Amino acid sequence: MGAGETLEREIREQSEAVRRQLELGRGAAESVASTLRTRQPVAIIMAARGSSDNAARYAQYVFGAHNGKVVALATPSLFTLYQRPPSMKSCAAIGISQSGRSPDVVSVLREARRLGIPAIAVTNELDSPLAAAADEVLPLHAGEERAVAATKTYTVQLTAMAMISAALEGNPQRWDELSALPSFIETAIERGAQAAGQCQRYRHADRFVVIGRGFNYGTAMEISLKIKETSYVVADPYSSADFRHGPSAVLDATLPVVLIAPSGRVFNDVAELLDLCERRGSEVIAISDRESVLDRATSAFRVPGGIPEWLSPMVTVISGQWLALELARALGLDPDRPRGLSKVTETR
Amino acid sequence: MGAGETLEREIREQSEAVRRQLELGRGAAESVASTLRTRQPVAIIMAARGSSDNAARYAQYVFGAHNGKVVALATPSLFTLYQRPPSMKSCAAIGISQSGRSPDVVSVLREARRLGIPAIAVTNELDSPLAAAADEVLPLHAGEERAVAATKTYTVQLTAMAMISAALEGNPQRWDELSALPSFIETAIERGAQAAGQCQRYRHADRFVVIGRGFNYGTAMEISLKIKETSYVVADPYSSADFRHGPSAVLDATLPVVLIAPSGRVFNDVAELLDLCERRGSEVIAISDRESVLDRATSAFRVPGGIPEWLSPMVTVISGQWLALELARALGLDPDRPRGLSKVTETR
Numbered sequence: 001m002g003a004g005e006t007l008e009r010e011i012r013e014q015s016e017a018v019r020r021q022l023e024l025g026r027g028a029a030e031s032v033a034s035t036l037r038t039r040q041p042v043a044i045i046m047a048a049r050g051s052s053d054n055a056a057r058y059a060q061y062v063f064g065a066h067n068g069k070v071v072a073l074a075t076p077s078l079f080t081l082y083q084r085p086p087s088m089k090s091c092a093a094i095g096i097s098q099s100g101r102s103p104d105v106v107s108v109l110r111e112a113r114r115l116g117i118p119a120i121a122v123t124n125e126l127d128s129p130l131a132a133a134a135d136e137v138l139p140l141h142a143g144e145e146r147a148v149a150a151t152k153t154y155t156v157q158l159t160a161m162a163m164i165s166a167a168l169e170g171n172p173q174r175w176d177e178l179s180a181l182p183s184f185i186e187t188a189i190e191r192g193a194q195a196a197g198q199c200q201r202y203r204h205a206d207r208f209v210v211i212g213r214g215f216n217y218g219t220a221m222e223i224s225l226k227i228k229e230t231s232y233v234v235a236d237p238y239s240s241a242d243f244r245h246g247p248s249a250v251l252d253a254t255l256p257v258v259l260i261a262p263s264g265r266v267f268n269d270v271a272e273l274l275d276l277c278e279r280r281g282s283e284v285i286a287i288s289d290r291e292s293v294l295d296r297a298t299s300a301f302r303v304p305g306g307i308p309e310w311l312s313p314m315v316t317v318i319s320g321q322w323l324a325l326e327l328a329r330a331l332g333l334d335p336d337r338p339r340g341l342s343k344v345t346e347t348r
Numbered sequence: 349m350g351a352g353e354t355l356e357r358e359i360r361e362q363s364e365a366v367r368r369q370l371e372l373g374r375g376a377a378e379s380v381a382s383t384l385r386t387r388q389p390v391a392i393i394m395a396a397r398g399s400s401d402n403a404a405r406y407a408q409y410v411f412g413a414h415n416g417k418v419v420a421l422a423t424p425s426l427f428t429l430y431q432r433p434p435s436m437k438s439c440a441a442i443g444i445s446q447s448g449r450s451p452d453v454v455s456v457l458r459e460a461r462r463l464g465i466p467a468i469a470v471t472n473e474l475d476s477p478l479a480a481a482a483d484e485v486l487p488l489h490a491g492e493e494r495a496v497a498a499t500k501t502y503t504v505q506l507t508a509m510a511m512i513s514a515a516l517e518g519n520p521q522r523w524d525e526l527s528a529l530p531s532f533i534e535t536a537i538e539r540g541a542q543a544a545g546q547c548q549r550y551r552h553a554d555r556f557v558v559i560g561r562g563f564n565y566g567t568a569m570e571i572s573l574k575i576k577e578t579s580y581v582v583a584d585p586y587s588s589a590d591f592r593h594g595p596s597a598v599l600d601a602t603l604p605v606v607l608i609a610p611s612g613r614v615f616n617d618v619a620e621l622l623d624l625c626e627r628r629g630s631e632v633i634a635i636s637d638r639e640s641v642l643d644r645a646t647s648a649f650r651v652p653g654g655i656p657e658w659l660s661p662m663v664t665v666i667s668g669q670w671l672a673l674e675l676a677r678a679l680g681l682d683p684d685r686p687r688g689l690s691k692v693t694e695t696r
Binding site: 042043045049050053060061063064065066068069070071072073075076077078081082084085086087088089090091104206207209213214217225228229230232233234235236239241242247249250252254255265266269338339 | 390391393397398401408409411412413414416417418419420421423424425426429430432433434435436437438439452554555557561562565573576577578580581582583584587589590595597598600602603613614617686687
């Protein structure tokens with residue numbers, strides 16, 4: 001097989017994987033929602049690492065905006081190395097892990113269960129330590145993921161979070177919106193495959209900045225992680241708000257900027273940064289459905305229009321996956337064999 | 349004045365500023381603690397941007413480890429751009445801002461006040477919008493900060509968080525430990541001034557990785573921000589746990605790694621990464637009190653021994669401030685006049 005064929009195949013499987021999650025995962029999502037409705041946690045604590053932590057970041061926005069829930073991202077070292085877990089009484093805990101084998105994520109659910117608060121595992125592996133530690137499991141139907149860099153697992157995790165939110169809100173419109181997601185993803189996969197070639201021009205860049213905000217803040221983190229995992233170049237994720245607070249000083253002509261700017265409430269805030277990028281001579285890789293941004297970008301990933309903003313992260317991330325794959329290939333690397341990484345990383 | 353003289357003066361003022369905060373700020377810290385003791389919030393929501401957000405990250409660990417509190421870092425865009433704030437009932441909100449003028453941080457405290465939950469402002473400016481939105485203000489006694497890159501404001505914010513935690517815990521030992529902090533900081537300032545010259549060798553690096561964990565995870569973020577603000581090079585902060593999950597692929601001989609490894613519960617987890625750095629040929633800038641790490645590093649910032657781990661962030665960050673200052677000077681830049689930045693950034 002050629003370089004990155006496994007990764008490419010899994011990128012291409014995402015519409016099917018998300019469709020499967022929507023079909024097979026609704027019962028489990030409704031059940032988690034029912035637990036949350038009954039127990040009314042004051043805050044939901046999310047425990048995760050790596051790509052799954054970026055899915056947790058997405059949950060922070062969707063549970064906040066659509067369900068009015070305060071979401072805290074856990075500090076796993078307090079549970080493991082420090083052995084001083086905060087008191088999670090009146091909260092609920094959700095652990096997300098593809099393999100279900102990250103000891104620090106497991107330890108958060110164990111503590112939750114000890115306290116008698118909801119302990120929910122979201123994982124591909126039903127016989128994992130994470131599932132065993134939970135009192136409720138939401139299975140991911142991504143199918144086996146063989147590439148080291150997570151792609152379909154990530155979009156399926158986002159979908160699972162969106163489904164819990166929709167079930168908790170009890171708003172049929174959200175389910176209608178969700179049902180259109182696989183075809184949006186399909187279009188993004190096709191367009192991404194066509195647009196990826198443009199990324200050859202970045203083969204000499206050894207650093208990138210990736211900017212998103214709100215629902216797509218986690219997307220910025222995930223695209224940065226993909227670039228680092230597959231191409232070994234530094235990529236720095238930011239919220240557009242934080243970027244103005246200091247880090248924008250780094251912009252210059254050697255530093256390409258990925259702008260995640262789908263239509264929605266934060267569009268203007270992100271798109272405004274185009275001016276600054278142009279003044280500093282930074283090339284822009286735009287991921288957007290809006291001509292006003294795409295036309296001014298050096299490289300354009302056009303995502304389909306009409307996607308509700310809360311579901312845009314499952315679509316915008318795909319452009320970033322193609323970018324990472326193409327960049328690795330341009331550098332003569334095989335993203336299926338990234339140096340020094342294994343599929344499961346066990347962090348304490 | 350020469351390049352970075354304002355910044356250098358403010359770095360040198362930090363032991364005095366922290367001493368002042370300890371002397372003048374105890375009453376306000378006790379008062380905030382008394383509010384938290386009375387109201388018993390299930391979770392504390394921190395709102396902040398830039399360096400202040402790194403202080404909020406520190407609070408997440410110290411309130412968690414010493415006070416058993418769940419701490420959530422706010423998602424300000426939900427309050428502003430999305431206008432869908434999560435329900436913070438049974439929580440408390442703390443906003444941290446040097447200037448007190450960041451609209452999105454103000455909006456979190458306004459919402460807290462509307463809900464009747466504790467709304468606490470931590471700021472230098474008593475007549476700021478943030479102070480006006482709060483029902484309780486904890487003043488910072490950092491004195492006027494003129495450099496664009498925050499230094500003494502940051503260490504004073506950390507000290508204020510530590511003081512709230514000590515007051516809430518009601519443990520006299522913590523106050524004893526705090527009282528020793530200014531002299532530790534003084535030593536770190538002197539040693540940092542001597543060690544900074546080593547950083548000349550990094551003048552051709554255009555990217556850094558900065559690694560810390562637990563109490564010093566926020567320190568990694570803050571040192572990265574300082575490097576970016578003053579030297580325009582990309583610096584990527586990580587928890588040692590997250591770093592193993594993918595980003596470690598970026599390590600190579602062109603990429604210097606800052607390891608924040610003071611004695612304490614997470615020491616081994618961070619120090620273990622030395623092996624990986626050596627295998628990949630990455631130079632290591634160590635900030636530590638331990639010979640086992642300092643001896644193997646390319647550049648060593650020796651911090652004083654005997655600092656309790658929870659107070660080490662006020663000391664380790666000083667090494668990073670010197671690194672950022674020296675790097676800027678080596679590059680012929682004036683960190684007192686960073687391009688495109690102003691002291692107050694108003695984010696919605």
